[in-house]
Amino acid sequence: MKYLTIFILLVSVLGCKKSEIPTYHGADGISFYISYFANPDSINYSFALQPAQKQRDTVFIPMRLVGKPSANPRTFKLRATDSSTARNNVDYILPNATLPANQLSVNYPLIVLNSPELKTNTFKLMLEVAPGADLVAGAPGVAADLSANLKRMKVNITNQLIRPTYWDNLEFLFGTFSIVKFQFMIKVSGLTNFDPNVVGAGDLFRLQVNFRNALTVYETANGPLIDEFGNRVKF
Structure with a gap:
């Protein structure tokens, strides 16, 4: 009986082939990400908190690759979702961006504009990765270091004092x-x-x-x- 049990176990082990382990196959993507200790899942930007009055500024949004690094630079685009209240080319500009060759992360340069309405309003910009570039929207998830990939990032834009x-x-x-x-x-x-x-x-x-x-x-x-x-x- 003991030898029969050992034989069954050996057959079971040998039957577990490497091909049975699921692996990810898909287009490389890019996602917003937040670190466990630092980055929040939304950004508050106020022109009122700048040392000198500005008409435009750049907000750098951390993003990282979901997939394999490449020897070639790859482009990606962001777009505003329908839930946004901020106005394109009035409160913000979304430039095309590039993930440099052999890099795993990049800061997206969101341009914010100091429109007159920001004196009395806070406009919400909800961002997501747009299709039509080298990198698609990366899958959300949590990494081993407890940092997290996000499908969307919210940016609040104003010229009033708000909670930093x-x-x-x-x-x-x-x-x-x-x-x-x-x-x-x-x-x-x-x-x-x-x-x-x-x-x-x-x-x-x-x-x-x-x-x-x-x-x-x-x-x-x-x-x-x-x-x-x-x-x-x-x-």
């Missing part, structure tokens, strides 16, 4: 975001960008102390600083 994309990384220092708090921070520091990738960790802790001291001075003279939600501003 990076605020999630500041909340432990500065608390819940509000426009009143953000305006106070800009006034006290003279800065408009508090991105931890731009302002070092040591400077962020120093700024927290400065904001607390400035808020104490303000409250002594004026009473509590109340934000647009009716909450007292705290750091």
Whole structure:
């Protein structure tokens, strides 16, 4: 009986051929991607947060290959979905782009335009990969490093003060975001960008102390600083 069992096991193992393992066969694609620690699945861009007033700017959107690298550069295109409220050639421009030879990733250069309506509106641009180029839309999924491929990327465009994309990384220092708090921070520091990738960790802790001291001075003279939600501003 023991030898019969061993024989059956050997037949089972030998019967599992390499060809039975499913492999992916399809056109190479490209997708938006977010890293586990840094990139969000949407981008907030405000002309109001730029040190100098601009009429146009470039927002770089991370994208990566889904497939095999090539010795030749390959083109791809993006398009706005029907759910977008931003207007082509008024609020944004979508240039054609190229994934360089032998590269796995590239930053797509979305051009944003400072239209007059952005003073009072925030327009949504929902992007996806368009057909008709060397690279098609890559399949969504999660990689081993917990980064994720996305079918779409949302970009909010405005010329008003809005919650910066990076605020999630500041909340432990500065608390819940509000426009009143953000305006106070800009006034006290003279800065408009508090991105931890731009302002070092040591400077962020120093700024927290400065904001607390400035808020104490303000409250002594004026009473509590109340934000647009009716909450007292705290750091």
